[in-house]
Amino acid sequence: MTLYFFYFFSSIVILSSFLVIFVSNPVHSVLFLIFTFFNAAIIFLIFQAEFLAMTLLIVYVGAVAVLFLFVVMMLNISESIIKEGFLRYFPFGLLLISIFLIELFMIFYSDEIIFPESGLIKINEIMNLGMNNTKSLGLFLYTDYFIIFQISGFLLLLAMIGAIVLAHSDFKNPKSISPINQKNVDKKTIIKLN
Amino acid sequence: MQHIHFLTLSTSVFAIGFLGIFVNRKNIITILMSIELMLLSANINFVGFSYLLDDLSGQIFSLFILVVAAAEAAIGLAILTIFFKKTSSISIDNISKLKG
Numbered sequence: 001m002t003l004y005f006f007y008f009f010s011s012i013v014i015l016s017s018f019l020v021i022f023v024s025n026p027v028h029s030v031l032f033l034i035f036t037f038f039n040a041a042i043i044f045l046i047f048q049a050e051f052l053a054m055t056l057l058i059v060y061v062g063a064v065a066v067l068f069l070f071v072v073m074m075l076n077i078s079e080s081i082i083k084e085g086f087l088r089y090f091p092f093g094l095l096l097i098s099i100f101l102i103e104l105f106m107i108f109y110s111d112e113i114i115f116p117e118s119g120l121i122k123i124n125e126i127m128n129l130g131m132n133n134t135k136s137l138g139l140f141l142y143t144d145y146f147i148i149f150q151i152s153g154f155l156l157l158l159a160m161i162g163a164i165v166l167a168h169s170d171f172k173n174p175k176s177i178s179p180i181n182q183k184n185v186d187k188k189t190i191i192k193l194n
Numbered sequence: 195m196q197h198i199h200f201l202t203l204s205t206s207v208f209a210i211g212f213l214g215i216f217v218n219r220k221n222i223i224t225i226l227m228s229i230e231l232m233l234l235s236a237n238i239n240f241v242g243f244s245y246l247l248d249d250l251s252g253q254i255f256s257l258f259i260l261v262v263a264a265a266e267a268a269i270g271l272a273i274l275t276i277f278f279k280k281t282s283s284i285s286i287d288n289i290s291k292l293k294g
Binding site: 108140 | 211
């Protein structure tokens with residue numbers, strides 16, 4: 001039963017990610033990206049990763065996809081430019097990707113793949129202690145992976161500073177009013193009676 | 195559920211993202227979305243192996259991939275807006291103007 005659910009949602013993921021690429025309107029493309037992430041979150045739920053599924057919804061659908069949608073609508077791109085050069089690069093890309101896929105599926109179907117018997121952090125043992133997915137993730141994220149967690153937080157800070165510096169480049173002619181100038185206005189200079 | 199199921203899914207999504215970079219040579223936004231798809235396929239792989247091998251480390255690393263993807267999207271879109279402000283197009287052909 002779970003397998004059929006997996007087949008259903010994974011086919012939706014593949015179909016909608018195809019549509020992300022081939023739809024000509026960028027707004028529709030972003031909306032299909034959101035749909036892909038929704039179905040990927042359901043696949044994460046099938047894999048019993050509840051926290052990551054909800055994080056995927058919050059981070060991707062709530063932040064990244066909305067950011068994409070905002071930029072797409074702000075830039076006002078004409079559709080005719082986008083479809084140029086489609087046939088020029090498509091066969092080359094198809095050739096490269098078919099080579100890549102053939103190589104990977106030869107690896108997947110070979111009998112020489114050996115999986116390790118036991119993982120580092122066994123989920124079953126943690127679940128038997130009465131913890132849920134979120135609690136066990138936090139338990140190991142804040143202890144064993146603490147340094148990486150700090151580094152990833154620092155990476156987000158750097159990304160925020162970088163995005164602000166890049167987007168706020170025109171300091172010369174700002175549209176906003178300086179609060180100091182706004183405060184120093186008095187009625188004698190502003191109001192004129194003729 | 196065997197490993198071949200989610201490996202097929204993640205490989206297909208990765209291939210579609212890879213193809214999207216080649217198909218949309220004129221549009222940077224779709225290329226950024228293709229990169230997001232490729233990162234999503236890496237996430238599916240991590241979570242799938244976490245389920246298969248009964249190991250929580252895969253989910254933890256998937257969380258870090260989410261962080262990197264969010265940072266990458268923010269920086270990429272900031273560069274895109276400033277590029278559009280300078281050249282009033284988002285064509286790949288003009289991207290050499292980023293050298294300054």
